[in-house]
Amino acid sequence: MGRxxxxxxxxxxxxxxxxxxRCRLDAEVIHALERGEHPADLDTLxxxxxxxxxxxxxxxxxxxxxxLEDSGGDETE
Numbered sequence: 001m002g003r004x005x006x007x008x009x010x011x012x013x014x015x016x017x018x019x020x021x022r023c024r025l026d027a028e029v030i031h032a033l034e035r036g037e038h039p040a041d042l043d044t045l046x047x048x049x050x051x052x053x054x055x056x057x058x059x060x061x062x063x064x065x066x067x068l069e070d071s072g073g074d075e076t077e
Contacts, residue, residue, distance in 0.1 A: 001033075001036070001040050001059070001063050002033050002034040002035055002036040002037075002040075003034070003036075003066075004059070004062045004063055004066060005030075005033055005034055005040075005048060005059070006034040008052060008054070008059075008062065009034075009052065012052060012053070014052070016030050016031065019048075019051050019052070020051075022050070022051035022052075022053075023047040023048060023050055023051030024047055025044065025047050025048065025051070029044070030048075033048075045059055
């Protein structure tokens, strides 16, 4: 999921420092999330979605689409 969060942040031309100003997360937490080193609980994802200006479900939709792509499009895996 971290890769998707980073890609989305970069697509929105946001530096991590700008994102921290938009949400109540520390820059170190955002770095760790993007590297997959920090658990992404619902509260954290809600904060990120708000900071990114997107609905929360969009994060899960992007994550699911990437999982399907990584599995070759086979939903049974």
